[in-house]
Amino acid sequence: MSDPTTPAPTSSGISRRGLFGLAGAGVVGLGVGAAVDRFALPATASAQENTAVYPFFGEHQSGIVTPAQDRLHFASYDVADISRDELVELLQDWSAAAALMTQGEQAGKFGAVNGNYDAPPDDTGEALGLPASGLTITFGFGPTLFQAADGTDRFGIAGRRPAALVDLPHFPADMLQDALSGGDLCIQACSDDPQVAVHAIRNLSRIAFGRANIRWSQLGFGRTSSTTKAQQTPRNLFGFKDGTANIKAEDTGVVDDQVWASGGDGAAWMAGGSYLVSRKIRMTIETWDRTSLREQEAVIGRTKGEGAPYSGGTEFSEPDFSATGQGGAPLIAQDAHVRLSHPDQNSGAQLLRRGYNFVDGNDDLGRLNAGLFFIAYQRDPREQFIPIQMNLAKNDAMNEYIRHVGSAVFAVPPGARQGGYVGETLFG
Amino acid sequence: MTNQKFPKTRPVLAAAGAAITLLALAGCVPNNTSAADGAGAITVDSSADDCAVSATTATSGTLTFSVTNSGDQVTEFYLLAEDGLRIIGEVENVGPGISRDLVVQAQPGDYFTVCKPGMVGDGIGRAGFTVTGDKVQLAGDVQDQVDQAAVNYVAYVKDQVGQLVTGTQTFLDSYLAGDDATARDLYATTRANYERIEPVAESFGDLDPKIDFREADVAEGDEWTGWHRIEKDLFPPAAADNNGVTYVPLTAAERQDYADKLTADTQALYDAVNAPDYTVTIDAISNGAIGLLEEVASGKITGEEEIWSHTDLWDFQANLEGAKVAYEGVRDIVEAKDPDLVKTLDERFASLQDTLAEYGSLDTGFTYYNELSTDQVKQLADGVNALSEPLSQLTATLVG
Numbered sequence: 001m002s003d004p005t006t007p008a009p010t011s012s013g014i015s016r017r018g019l020f021g022l023a024g025a026g027v028v029g030l031g032v033g034a035a036v037d038r039f040a041l042p043a044t045a046s047a048q049e050n051t052a053v054y055p056f057f058g059e060h061q062s063g064i065v066t067p068a069q070d071r072l073h074f075a076s077y078d079v080a081d082i083s084r085d086e087l088v089e090l091l092q093d094w095s096a097a098a099a100l101m102t103q104g105e106q107a108g109k110f111g112a113v114n115g116n117y118d119a120p121p122d123d124t125g126e127a128l129g130l131p132a133s134g135l136t137i138t139f140g141f142g143p144t145l146f147q148a149a150d151g152t153d154r155f156g157i158a159g160r161r162p163a164a165l166v167d168l169p170h171f172p173a174d175m176l177q178d179a180l181s182g183g184d185l186c187i188q189a190c191s192d193d194p195q196v197a198v199h200a201i202r203n204l205s206r207i208a209f210g211r212a213n214i215r216w217s218q219l220g221f222g223r224t225s226s227t228t229k230a231q232q233t234p235r236n237l238f239g240f241k242d243g244t245a246n247i248k249a250e251d252t253g254v255v256d257d258q259v260w261a262s263g264g265d266g267a268a269w270m271a272g273g274s275y276l277v278s279r280k281i282r283m284t285i286e287t288w289d290r291t292s293l294r295e296q297e298a299v300i301g302r303t304k305g306e307g308a309p310y311s312g313g314t315e316f317s318e319p320d321f322s323a324t325g326q327g328g329a330p331l332i333a334q335d336a337h338v339r340l341s342h343p344d345q346n347s348g349a350q351l352l353r354r355g356y357n358f359v360d361g362n363d364d365l366g367r368l369n370a371g372l373f374f375i376a377y378q379r380d381p382r383e384q385f386i387p388i389q390m391n392l393a394k395n396d397a398m399n400e401y402i403r404h405v406g407s408a409v410f411a412v413p414p415g416a417r418q419g420g421y422v423g424e425t426l427f428g
Numbered sequence: 429m430t431n432q433k434f435p436k437t438r439p440v441l442a443a444a445g446a447a448i449t450l451l452a453l454a455g456c457v458p459n460n461t462s463a464a465d466g467a468g469a470i471t472v473d474s475s476a477d478d479c480a481v482s483a484t485t486a487t488s489g490t491l492t493f494s495v496t497n498s499g500d501q502v503t504e505f506y507l508l509a510e511d512g513l514r515i516i517g518e519v520e521n522v523g524p525g526i527s528r529d530l531v532v533q534a535q536p537g538d539y540f541t542v543c544k545p546g547m548v549g550d551g552i553g554r555a556g557f558t559v560t561g562d563k564v565q566l567a568g569d570v571q572d573q574v575d576q577a578a579v580n581y582v583a584y585v586k587d588q589v590g591q592l593v594t595g596t597q598t599f600l601d602s603y604l605a606g607d608d609a610t611a612r613d614l615y616a617t618t619r620a621n622y623e624r625i626e627p628v629a630e631s632f633g634d635l636d637p638k639i640d641f642r643e644a645d646v647a648e649g650d651e652w653t654g655w656h657r658i659e660k661d662l663f664p665p666a667a668a669d670n671n672g673v674t675y676v677p678l679t680a681a682e683r684q685d686y687a688d689k690l691t692a693d694t695q696a697l698y699d700a701v702n703a704p705d706y707t708v709t710i711d712a713i714s715n716g717a718i719g720l721l722e723e724v725a726s727g728k729i730t731g732e733e734e735i736w737s738h739t740d741l742w743d744f745q746a747n748l749e750g751a752k753v754a755y756e757g758v759r760d761i762v763e764a765k766d767p768d769l770v771k772t773l774d775e776r777f778a779s780l781q782d783t784l785a786e787y788g789s790l791d792t793g794f795t796y797y798n799e800l801s802t803d804q805v806k807q808l809a810d811g812v813n814a815l816s817e818p819l820s821q822l823t824a825t826l827v828g
Contacts, residue, residue: 172647286813287722290820303526312497312523325502325521326547364802365729365809394647
């Protein structure tokens, strides 16, 4: 469709701050339309997926209802002692670089190999020659960006903090670690190629040095939910299908109702945005693996093979929570995960989940440091994540096999208009 | 490890079974001489109006009936003895569209197969089923052993809870008298009676949370009671270990309140296990042994359980003892079925106990968790894993 070497019109409003000369956002013309095949089709089906290209600019940020990619690099940042103008410049620089990288371009004006021979390259280069691979880059603002822990209003936006951007309460059995929680800003980079996702976070972090620093980050593999009807339901590290009943992008009514914030919700600048909750959930893998199949299935409330609800049917059958078996006991136990997380048990509240499996090697005791990096998008955490998680934390039989060790919440602003930047509705 | 560690997977069984069934129907299957050769899957289709079994004969040994519910009601499948009454094996609660396996040890003889859609009535599709071949050697008087194991285990539980009631009172007397030094000395040893039978307390729903919840387990707005509430008061944390908040000691009235609650909740546990109809099933005993080791793996080996007193190794010892008692209660039954598993478990129970004994005993006290090096904790964790993995096969072997 397009020759990536052809310069596109330079966008306006992007700073030329710092070393990187990011003004040449050379792909603004490319950012429209989805899934453009810009590269010769490789032979294998899996490689074909890597040709997907998603627009960066638009009403909503990409990476929310976009079909969940296979890989994740998620990073949370603390903003340094900088001015409001400098923060805005950072967001502008990030947006410009993200607009390039999501289209399969290199970051910076000169990229990885064409710059000044005596200077380090603009782009770190490890994604040279790789297609966009479905890369999406999604930015979010944490509560502490609006008001620091000590109450200071560093950027003059405390008054614009959305009521829905609450600090999450303590949930029973939370074992949160500060070093894995919170943050002023976040970036979710999803891609079908891990190198492309890592490249994105690496370059965005580099652009931010001096203005924001990584607080924690997380690599993920094996998406643990489907966000479109065409996708197969993947499995989590418990070996069970995950995301069978997730919100699907095609259900636009549900998406509008449950995912996108509206201008009428209280913060007009968040219209078209969403709220992201991330939870790092460690699984006690070894214990689970020593658990009988009977207990494993009872904990989930679905069969392990097919993923059918215990009340019968196939994977996509609606669970029948009133179905009883011997002695009048419910077929799907009262403390089964599928029951407690179902919208019927949560006043109709749903979440759009985009979680990923993680294995961060092993811990000091030789146990797999593994689990689920849970990501959920929603219109209002007060009505969705918090009551659902409170219900699960108190009652879910699965709690015996998991630990919540990291937690964060972010306001994910609407997408940027062409030539603009993510966050412009708040700062512009 | 023996073959217990990697049991045959279901696909393998199903594939083998399909072949055997075909041969059997063709009438040219050779007589099997060992139980292992008899392993195979027979499919059962439980529909609204039939109970279609893929074979009417099989050779003795381990039989797998792979039951699929193609009807629209919850169903059950039974293998009945020659008298049509005695149940040889059953699968319950099979939802519509769901498949579930029934695995039985079948002796030569005549049987009936029957499905029960809706789970009531006489069932439908009753059909004869013949098992040929040689008698499979099973341990004699298994039912007697099972009954005796249950009786013995209930007696053990009652004994431990009885000791817990008096021990708790002695502990609380010191605590209420303000004799914190004595109370601290009694804390970990008194809890041992509880830790030995913890899965029993968990089986009573609310009691375990009231008696043994850790601070992190408690929801905002819910009251935190029990042993660990008092633990924090006896072993008060520095502010740095308490989310930066200076710990405020409980007042005398608050101490009285928590002591009264622990007394009442412990008494409730005592009443529950002493109820005339209180009993345990054989799989509850073996699952209790497994559960106690998992308690060690998930709480004690990480120092989470006794976060203020650091007496995790006392709990570890008590959990291990409780698991050993439960295991010993069913050991002979399991030995008849799988001597290799018993040999492995005997060795690994002993090995883990030896490792733990390097750090003390309930009589003399243990090293505090926060004084253990990472290497030492890992050595203990490795021992827990080595024992837990074969122990996880205990119930399946016992009831299989």
